Amino acid sequence: MILRDIGDDEVFYRFIVPRWSHAPTSGAGAVAKGGRFNRPGLEALYLSRSAETALAEYQQDARLLPPGTLALFLVTRLRVVDFSAGYKAGNWHPLWAEYACNWRKLAFDEKVEPASWVLGDLALDENADGILYPSMLHVGGINLVVFNSSALPPSALRVHDPEGSLPRDDQSWQRTSK
Numbered sequence: 001m002i003l004r005d006i007g008d009d010e011v012f013y014r015f016i017v018p019r020w021s022h023a024p025t026s027g028a029g030a031v032a033k034g035g036r037f038n039r040p041g042l043e044a045l046y047l048s049r050s051a052e053t054a055l056a057e058y059q060q061d062a063r064l065l066p067p068g069t070l071a072l073f074l075v076t077r078l079r080v081v082d083f084s085a086g087y088k089a090g091n092w093h094p095l096w097a098e099y100a101c102n103w104r105k106l107a108f109d110e111k112v113e114p115a116s117w118v119l120g121d122l123a124l125d126e127n128a129d130g131i132l133y134p135s136m137l138h139v140g141g142i143n144l145v146v147f148n149s150s151a152l153p154p155s156a157l158r159v160h161d162p163e164g165s166l167p168r169d170d171q172s173w174q175r176t177s178k
Contacts, residue, residue: 002082010075012047015058015068022167024071024159027149037120037145045149053141072160078129086134
């Protein structure tokens with residue numbers, strides 16, 4: 001496993017569902033059902049190295065793009081598994097060849113533990129804060145999953161919002177019935 005530290009203020013992107021733009025560093029959405037590298041119950045925030053990759057990841061396989069808010073994140077001093085070059089036999093345990101498995105189909109339809117969840121466990125066993133990995137939706141794109149994002153020090157994961165444009169709480173989403 002290749003471990004490396006992410007430097008000071010490395011830039012990553014994420015499209016956020018507008019309803020949750022008041023909590024951009026929260027990975028709570030992935031807690032309920034899991035994600036590629038996190039099993040249910042483990043908080044994880046998925047980011048992309050470029051805005052184009054973030055857009056592809058947000059759209060997934062939807063024909064039409066849902067509304068979203070693009071946020072830029074500054075990531076500092078996180079220890080990550082650097083799998084950004086992808087799987088190469090001899091450099092990685094063979095299980096890493098399965099990182100691109102259809103985790104949703106395995107977990108939800110077949111009720112089988114996805115290999116990618118085990119990879120997340122292995123990264124956590126190495127005290128990694130996350131995993132850098134190739135995007136399956138944007139050729140050449142790189143993603144970063146950050147585990148337990150809410151528990152990180154604020155200096156490790158910051159949203160660039162110099163004008164204070166993002167809402168500070170969910171009050172703007174409260175609906176009134178008439």
